[in-house]
Amino acid sequence: MPALTEILTQTELHRSLLEEALRHLPLPVVPAFGSAENLHAVEFVATGETVTTGSRGRVAELFPCTVAVAAGRVLRADKALATAVTGKRVAVLFSGGPAPGGHNVVCGLKQMLGAGNVLLGVQGGPKGLLAGRMAPVTDADVAVIRNTGGFDFLGTDRTKIKTAEQFAQVREVCVKHEIDAIVIIGGDDSNTNAAVLAEELFADVHADGRGVQVIGVPKTIDGDLQLEELLPISFGFDTATRVYAELVGNILQDSRSSLKYWHFIKLMGRAASHVTLEVALQTKPAVTLISEEIAQRKQSLAEVIEQIAQTVVARAHKGIHHGVLLVPEGLIEFIPEMKSLIDELNDGMAQHETTLSSLDEAGKRAFVGQQLSAQHVKLFASLPDYIQDMLLAERDSHGNLQLSLIPTEQLLVDMTRQRVREIGDASGIKIPFATQSHFFGYEGRCGAPTLFDAAYTLNLGLTAGALVLAGKTGYMASIGDIFSGGVPLAIPLAGLLDVERRHGSEAVVIEKALVKVDAPAMQYFVSRREAWAQDDLFASPGPRQLWGPVARQVPVSVALNRGAESLAFRFGD
Numbered sequence: 001m002p003a004l005t006e007i008l009t010q011t012e013l014h015r016s017l018l019e020e021a022l023r024h025l026p027l028p029v030v031p032a033f034g035s036a037e038n039l040h041a042v043e044f045v046a047t048g049e050t051v052t053t054g055s056r057g058r059v060a061e062l063f064p065c066t067v068a069v070a071a072g073r074v075l076r077a078d079k080a081l082a083t084a085v086t087g088k089r090v091a092v093l094f095s096g097g098p099a100p101g102g103h104n105v106v107c108g109l110k111q112m113l114g115a116g117n118v119l120l121g122v123q124g125g126p127k128g129l130l131a132g133r134m135a136p137v138t139d140a141d142v143a144v145i146r147n148t149g150g151f152d153f154l155g156t157d158r159t160k161i162k163t164a165e166q167f168a169q170v171r172e173v174c175v176k177h178e179i180d181a182i183v184i185i186g187g188d189d190s191n192t193n194a195a196v197l198a199e200e201l202f203a204d205v206h207a208d209g210r211g212v213q214v215i216g217v218p219k220t221i222d223g224d225l226q227l228e229e230l231l232p233i234s235f236g237f238d239t240a241t242r243v244y245a246e247l248v249g250n251i252l253q254d255s256r257s258s259l260k261y262w263h264f265i266k267l268m269g270r271a272a273s274h275v276t277l278e279v280a281l282q283t284k285p286a287v288t289l290i291s292e293e294i295a296q297r298k299q300s301l302a303e304v305i306e307q308i309a310q311t312v313v314a315r316a317h318k319g320i321h322h323g324v325l326l327v328p329e330g331l332i333e334f335i336p337e338m339k340s341l342i343d344e345l346n347d348g349m350a351q352h353e354t355t356l357s358s359l360d361e362a363g364k365r366a367f368v369g370q371q372l373s374a375q376h377v378k379l380f381a382s383l384p385d386y387i388q389d390m391l392l393a394e395r396d397s398h399g400n401l402q403l404s405l406i407p408t409e410q411l412l413v414d415m416t417r418q419r420v421r422e423i424g425d426a427s428g429i430k431i432p433f434a435t436q437s438h439f440f441g442y443e444g445r446c447g448a449p450t451l452f453d454a455a456y457t458l459n460l461g462l463t464a465g466a467l468v469l470a471g472k473t474g475y476m477a478s479i480g481d482i483f484s485g486g487v488p489l490a491i492p493l494a495g496l497l498d499v500e501r502r503h504g505s506e507a508v509v510i511e512k513a514l515v516k517v518d519a520p521a522m523q524y525f526v527s528r529r530e531a532w533a534q535d536d537l538f539a540s541p542g543p544r545q546l547w548g549p550v551a552r553q554v555p556v557s558v559a560l561n562r563g564a565e566s567l568a569f570r571f572g573d
């Protein structure tokens, strides 16, 4: 074989030149743990801060053990542990959608646990935990996965652990594998799982009366697991938004070069609009919709379309027939009238499940059209067939509409086209409106982590490991002071829980952190968006940088919301 083909074959199995180089990228460690070469475990002490929700009383009844121990107090790393802890067996699992940096959490955990303890990797997320599928994580594994994207080392899934039978299964697995602690790397739902498991496994799992410690690690590209200074952002958000910003920047360049298309781009983020806001701050497109603002203003779908059409027309009058619009994945559910329609459809579909399952698409549309209340009939009829079909499609395992399947970007294109035509007809001027639509979602979830996500996750893994060694349970690891050195924190999971009534019974949840319309990042965006709508002022941030002057950056929205003086993060050095 010629030499070049041999070289190419050698890059298989995650050995591209970049992946190889990334494995040797040095990452900073926060001062509490010593240095990258000489790490040590730490004690955790209570800070003056507590976390709690409006459901405090009920949470204390449902989570007596973990609430009594933590009392809502946030902990921070203190001095080095006096004696080495050895002999612990710790299981780690990914839960929910993948996010860049997850592999580094495993690396940090392994490093902190050291040779004296065993780290077991659970395969296939919570489902794998229930089935007891796990194997030791070796130093060789860690050397391979360091600084790589994805969750492919272990795999993940979205199983919710909530029934008595499932708790019994987890206990059995813990006994069988002699597990002392479980680390769950996940988002709001997965950390709710962690809180519930911490309480369930608090004591009496092993024959000697010992329980199993449970620690959460905050992950999600959606950025909706955050808590001001205590948890500035979940990991994965920075990388995902930089990948999307690069793609959006390229499209902005194309639109200004080709001078003929409006690009409507939907960005991932199941509920909150953090991803869309961040990408807008990085790229400055003509139109960006923020679901939370639309909900706050109680805008109808027609009003949202009018707003877009007016921008298209205003730019056309200036001879600009191109532009870019960003729309968050979750928009539909934030438009009050759509939310109300979806709620009625959810109930109706559950009630008429058998009838609906016997009908074809057109039959379903006609049947539902007759069942809807008067206030929703007109709105439902105004939606194109393909949206009606998606609204009537099968719900996910939690009974939710599968939002990422709804082509919101296409809906906005079609409805805007109609409105632009009406405005043109009324004024006797033909307004060109050629379009392209896109959905950027899965493209951003598994990229190699940015320097921020790589360093953040390594330190989150070290923190989770240190919490295990310090004997803690029922906490979520975090890193505070990200602009001034970094400090490992432990947030009591029970303090984050809310108790809601859902479908007639109690549900325990960690509420998603939505975009706050009065927060500095949103206010800055509001102050600039009119200028971005009028002219092409966009920026193309280009590929994410792992070396060089712009590598050490946090997301723009995080820096603005935290009142930082620059975008640069600092861990340790």
Ligand code: FBP
Residues within 6 Å of the ligand: 095, 096, 097, 098, 099, 187, 188, 219, 220, 221, 222, 268, 269, 270, 329, 404, 445
């Ligand atoms: P997590 O909250 O579990 O991190 O997942 C977020 C997300 O990427 C959303 O942005 C998106 O709506 C969803 O996952 C898609 O889920 P799936 O992988 O099940 O299609």
